[in-house]
Amino acid sequence: MMEPSDDPRQVTDGAENAPSPAVEPVSPSFPTTRIDPIPPVDTKPASDTTPVPMAADAAVDALLTAETVPDPMIATTVTIPAQKNGVEDVGEWGLLSEKVKTWIDAEGFSALWVQAQLPLRVVGGLILFMLLSTVYNGILGIISKVPLAPGLLELTGLIWLAVYARRNLVRSSDRKQVADTFVATWNKVVGH
Structure with missing residues (x-):
């Protein structure tokens, strides 16, 4: 019978349970970039140097020539003449x-x-x-x-309906008058 031991790695019989050799953890390494110091700038004007043509002059010349050459993707161009002084500026809103x-x-x-x-x-x-x-x-x-409010309002509506029906719907002349009032109001709303 095996007894527990304080050693975390217990030796057991069998190859599948054999302890693996201890492996030291490897810390991840990050690539480092070497930063060169900025060379000092000479602020003294050089008297014997000749100006060198810059690449910007060539770029400006290229842009100027590109504007004069029409783009093959554009079918037509529109030229809008300037307005005369006497003509009011209408614009799109005016049109x-x-x-x-x-x-x-x-x-x-x-x-x-x-x-x-x-x-x-x-x-x-x-x-x-x-x-x-x-x-x-x-x-x-x-x-x-609100407690009791819906029931009280329903009761009030039923009482009003009973009183209205007793006053206006019992006799045929009163029913005709109610129907004529309804038709006149309907025609006024619809516009006939």
Whole structure:
């Protein structure tokens, strides 16, 4: 029977459990760059040196000649003449406003406006309905978090509906008056 030992490497029988030779850890080495010191700059003007033509002069000459040679990828070029002193600077905004004015002054615009009034009203009504329903939904969400408020409001609505029905929907003449009021309001909204 084997007893535990304080030695962390216990010798066991078998080749697969043989201890491996101790390996010293190798620290990673980073490549080093040799930095040469900057040579001192001689600030004394040299009187016997002659100026050497710089490469920048050649680059400027190359740019100047490149501007005069047309690019083969460009099909045409446009030259815009200078404006005279008496001519007002119109620009792109002026051209756009002139186009819009001529379009508005055309006879077809008034007919188009008459035709587009109903669809524009419907779209405006839908946008207004969506906005109001979002606000109304938020208000109802806040009220529903108050204890007893939703039940009390439902009871109030039922009482009002019962009183309205008793006053306006019992007799046929009152029902006809309510229907006529509804139709008149509908025609006013739709525009007939």
